[in-house]
Amino acid sequence: MGIIADLIASYQFLGENFPRFLELLSQHLQLVIVSEILAIAVAVPMGIVAARNERLRGPILSIGNVAQTIPTLAIIALVFPLLGLGFKPSLVGLFAYAILPILTNTITGIEDVEEGTIEAATGMGMTDNQILRKIQLPLAIPVIFAGIRTSAVINVGTAYLAFFIGGGGLGLWVVSGIRLYAFDQVLAGAIPGALLAIAMDSIFALIERRLGGEAIQGTTTASA
Amino acid sequence: MIEFEHVTKVYDDGTEAINDVSFEVDQGTTTVLVGPSGCGKTTTMKLVNRLEDPTEGTVYYDGEDVTTLDPIELRRNIGYVIQEIGLFDHMTVAENIGTVPELLGWEQDRIDDRVTELMSLMDLPPDQYRNQYPRELSGGQRQRVGVARALASDPEVLLMDEPFGALDPITRENLQDEFLDIQDKIDKTILFVTHDIDEALKMGDMIALFDVGKLVQYATPREILETPKNQFVKDFIGENRALKKLQVTPVEEVMLTDVPDEDRDELAAIARGERDGIEPVKRLDSTQVALSQLIENDIAALPVVDDGGDVIAVVTEKAIRGRQRTYEAGGA
Numbered sequence: 001m002g003i004i005a006d007l008i009a010s011y012q013f014l015g016e017n018f019p020r021f022l023e024l025l026s027q028h029l030q031l032v033i034v035s036e037i038l039a040i041a042v043a044v045p046m047g048i049v050a051a052r053n054e055r056l057r058g059p060i061l062s063i064g065n066v067a068q069t070i071p072t073l074a075i076i077a078l079v080f081p082l083l084g085l086g087f088k089p090s091l092v093g094l095f096a097y098a099i100l101p102i103l104t105n106t107i108t109g110i111e112d113v114e115e116g117t118i119e120a121a122t123g124m125g126m127t128d129n130q131i132l133r134k135i136q137l138p139l140a141i142p143v144i145f146a147g148i149r150t151s152a153v154i155n156v157g158t159a160y161l162a163f164f165i166g167g168g169g170l171g172l173w174v175v176s177g178i179r180l181y182a183f184d185q186v187l188a189g190a191i192p193g194a195l196l197a198i199a200m201d202s203i204f205a206l207i208e209r210r211l212g213g214e215a216i217q218g219t220t221t222a223s224a
Numbered sequence: 225m226i227e228f229e230h231v232t233k234v235y236d237d238g239t240e241a242i243n244d245v246s247f248e249v250d251q252g253t254t255t256v257l258v259g260p261s262g263c264g265k266t267t268t269m270k271l272v273n274r275l276e277d278p279t280e281g282t283v284y285y286d287g288e289d290v291t292t293l294d295p296i297e298l299r300r301n302i303g304y305v306i307q308e309i310g311l312f313d314h315m316t317v318a319e320n321i322g323t324v325p326e327l328l329g330w331e332q333d334r335i336d337d338r339v340t341e342l343m344s345l346m347d348l349p350p351d352q353y354r355n356q357y358p359r360e361l362s363g364g365q366r367q368r369v370g371v372a373r374a375l376a377s378d379p380e381v382l383l384m385d386e387p388f389g390a391l392d393p394i395t396r397e398n399l400q401d402e403f404l405d406i407q408d409k410i411d412k413t414i415l416f417v418t419h420d421i422d423e424a425l426k427m428g429d430m431i432a433l434f435d436v437g438k439l440v441q442y443a444t445p446r447e448i449l450e451t452p453k454n455q456f457v458k459d460f461i462g463e464n465r466a467l468k469k470l471q472v473t474p475v476e477e478v479m480l481t482d483v484p485d486e487d488r489d490e491l492a493a494i495a496r497g498e499r500d501g502i503e504p505v506k507r508l509d510s511t512q513v514a515l516s517q518l519i520e521n522d523i524a525a526l527p528v529v530d531d532g533g534d535v536i537a538v539v540t541e542k543a544i545r546g547r548q549r550t551y552e553a554g555g556a
Binding site (some may be wrong): 009015116117119120121124125126127130135138139 | 232273295296297298299300301304306307310311312313323324368373383501
């Protein structure tokens with residue numbers, strides 16, 4: 001069978017199983033969105049703490065690193081004996097995997113604010129909290145957001161593995177399709193995921209540009 | 225206004241930044257801390273707004289030991305200018321200038337008025353620049369914003385750390401001139417850090433010259449040039465001491481008030497602007513300007529005029545040389 005025929009077959013498969021597709025897609029999106037929100041809620045504050053406290057930076061970064069270094073499948077596999085099967089254990093695995101890009105970007109974003117800027121803020125009489133709120137975070141937001149974007153796009157891919165521990169999602173069609181040699185089913189599961197990742201990346205890119213605002217755009221028009 | 229009393233600062237890693245430094249800054253004057261890099265001049269300045277605290281000795285601000293004052297409050301009462309990187313890139317020009325008033329809890333209307341006032345003072349048309357971001361401005365404009373920002377809450381004291389250091393020579397000179405004019409109007413007590421002796425001679429009422437951690441000489445620009453304390457000071461001033469001396473000598477000290485009758489018509493013509501390219505000088509202009517006018521235009525005498533444009537005296541090359549000879553003989 002040629003690739004075109006495969007594509008047509010998968011399109012037909014999708015049409016015949018559309019309600020099921022919507023169900024899987026919705027599971028997939030839920031996994032991605034919930035785990036991503038949890039990761040943001042944990043990684044951004046952790047990054048802020050790490051950026052402001054050198055002694056905690058090492059331990060915090062190593063937590064994120066460990067979570068990222070373990071192969072995704074291994075994390076999913078590890079979650080299984082600990083938390084069992086289903087949606088929630090899958091969330092935990094995806095959440096752990098999504099943390100690091102956000103964490104490192106939060107730390108980098110805050111730390112990369114120019115020393116002179118911080119010194120000026122200190123010298124003008126800002127407290128540490130004011131410096132964080134008024135200077136460091138606003139300047140770091142585009143970088144933090146880039147971390148969230150990376151993390152979310154990876155997350156769409158990683159969520160395919162949730163199927164292995166009963167988390168559902170588009171992985172169901174892909175994995176069972178491979179087992180059955182049913183390419184139409186594999187493609188019907190894989191292509192929407194790829195499109196989802198691309199769409200997510202573009203939407204985030206758009207927001208990122210907004211967030212960067214005129215201050216960042218200004219770099220291109222700056223004259224010496 | 226600011227007094228250093230036997231101040232020593234040793235950093236945690238054991239480096240001694242300054243050792244037993246004592247000097248006093250009078251209200252309304254500009255004191256320039258000058259010296260090679262690593263001499264401790266910036267550290268000295270940071271001791272005033274408590275970005276650093278002394279290891280030994282005491283720094284007084286308005287009679288009070290600064291270490292007894294709340295650093296946050298103290299800093300909000302002291303204007304602080306550093307090289308242009310200190311601007312907040314994510315805030316507009318108006319927001320940057322309004323930073324300290326906002327910290328102090330001023331009403332927005334009052335902040336807006338103050339920002340407009342300062343932008344006009346610093347020659348930045350408010351309507352044009354208020355909502356621009358720092359990166360959209362030129363280096364000179366950014367530096368103006370920096371100075372305006374430091375002046376925002378009308379502090380008594382200004383600390384300026386190499387404020388014009390990152391600018392090209394022409395912009396720097398213009399800003400120096402403008403700042404001297406502004407200082408005449410605002411009358412702040414200023415501590416100014418630079419590594420450039422020419423800038424120090426130009427900007428300072430007093431100069432504190434540092435060599436690695438030591439305050440070598442604390443004196444007026446004239447005294448530094450006339451009686452450099454030791455070889456280090458002489459070397460730091462550089463080779464053109466005589467020329468630099470002219471720069472800090474006002475015309476009134478070398479001018480001749482007996483204007484020879486036969487020159488009167490010609491001098492009056494220059495004063496009226498009838499001789500192309502030749503500009504009369506005023507009594508407080510630097511002698512260097514007068515000398516360069518004489519040489520450039522190949523003339524023997526240059527009129528000194530009052531504010532009304534009337535000729536009150538004359539400067540000649542010989543008169544300037546006469547002054548120089550006494551200085552060379554008496555000084556070095």
